Amino acid sequence: DDVKYATYYNRDRDAINSALFEKRCRHIFTKHGHTHDSILIFSNQLQVRTGSKTYQPFKNCKLFWENCGEDDVETAMMEGRMDPVLKIYRKCRVMLSINMDVPNGIANGTQAEIINIKLKPGVTPQTIILSNDIPIAAVHATDVEKITLQHCNDRIQPNIFCVEPKEYHISAKIPKPQSLQNKRSHKIRVPMKATQLPIIINNATTGHKLQGSGVDNLFVHSWSKVQNWIYVILSRVTTR
Numbered sequence: 493d494d495v496k497y498a499t500y501y502n503r504d505r506d507a508i509n510s511a512l513f514e515k516r517c518r519h520i521f522t523k524h525g526h527t528h529d530s531i532l533i534f535s536n537q538l539q540v541r542t543g544s545k546t547y548q549p550f551k552n553c554k555l556f557w558e559n560c561g562e563d564d565v566e567t568a569m570m571e572g573r574m575d576p577v578l579k580i581y582r583k584c585r586v587m588l589s590i591n592m593d594v595p596n597g598i599a600n601g602t603q604a605e606i607i608n609i610k611l612k613p614g615v616t617p618q619t620i621i622l623s624n625d626i627p628i629a630a631v632h633a634t635d636v637e638k639i640t641l642q643h644c645n646d647r648i649q650p651n652i653f654c655v656e657p658k659e660y661h662i663s664a665k666i667p668k669p670q671s672l673q674n675k676r677s678h679k680i681r682v683p684m685k686a687t688q689l690p691i692i693i694n695n696a697t698t699g700h701k702l703q704g705s706g707v708d709n710l711f712v713h714s715w716s717k718v719q720n721w722i723y724v725i726l727s728r729v730t731t732r
Contacts, residue, residue: 496707497696498725500716503563506575508696508713510561513579514622521626528629531609532620533578535688536632537659547685556666562692564665564679572600574660574688580606586641587694588655597648603694603705604641607652612637633657633688641691644705659687699724706730 497512499505517527534557538550550556562575572589580586588602611617617629638654664686665679696713699721710729715722 494707495709495711496702496728497711497713498702498728499696499698499713500718500721501563501714502573502698503561504713505696505698506561506563509693510579512695513581513693514626516581517622517626517628518624527626530579530581530628531617532628532630533580533636533689534630534632535574535576535686536634537685537687539685541683541685550684556664559667559679560664566663568661571660572690573692574662574686574690575692576664576686576688578689578691578693580609580691580693582606582608585644585694586691587697588641588690589692590658590690592655592690593653596650596653597643597645598653603644604653604691605644606639607642608640610637610640611635636689639689639691655690657687658690659685662686702728 497505497508499508513530517530520530521527534553536553538553538556539547540550541547557577560576562573565574565576567574574589584606586604586606588598588604589600591600592598611631612635615631615635617631617635619627620630622628634657636657638656640652640654643651643653662684663681664684666682667679699716702725705728707728708730710725712725
């Protein structure tokens with residue numbers, strides 16, 4: 493449970509985090525018959541920028557959610573990373589992707605665990621069926637009132653803080669609908685707006701985000717020969 497995965501590419505980190513979520517859901521469902529502590533949060537209020545630099549609603553949200561991972565989304569400067577579909581659960585390790593209160597340790601790169609997700613009054617989650625018939629609760633980002641987090645670094649006080657949904661200006665790599673029939677989908681960059689929670693799952697992380705933290709156990713997904721990368725990765729492990 494305390495293994496941290498390290499990788500060089502964000503696309504690999506994104507894929508590992510998604511696979512770990514599904515693996516955990518399958519284990520919990522097999523053991524308990526439910527996945528009550530897990531949830532999918534879909535980014536919403538999607539808008540696409542037109543040639544006249546105005547925005548209009550993006551009508552094919554399913555195309556975005558099903559074919560775009562975190563690595564396919566670039567945000568405007570200083571807005572951090574954004575995941576089109578957050579896959580999280582209680583005690584899930586996440587990383588804050590924006591600067592909120594830097595003097596008090598609530599900044600881009602802050603590592604935390606999820607304590608609670610509070611939905612807005614009257615919101616009833618839908619149910620999404622993952623592979624192997626595993627039911628998962630699902631909501632839109634704007635259905636969430638706040639997420640309560642606890643710092644992984646217990647020296648930071650106060651240790652509890654909250655995040656709320658925010659609007660992002662993004663550039664998303666979206667496949668052309670007709671290319672989905674091909675084995676290799678052709679993706680194009682589309683300027684958009686979207687609302688999502690400013691966190692990303694952090695069971696797997698890149699070397700850049702691993703700096704400044706220590707881990708007990710590390711699984712290196714793939715090695716990079718970039719200068720000092722191997723040293724940075726191995727030096728994060730607290731014991732030989």
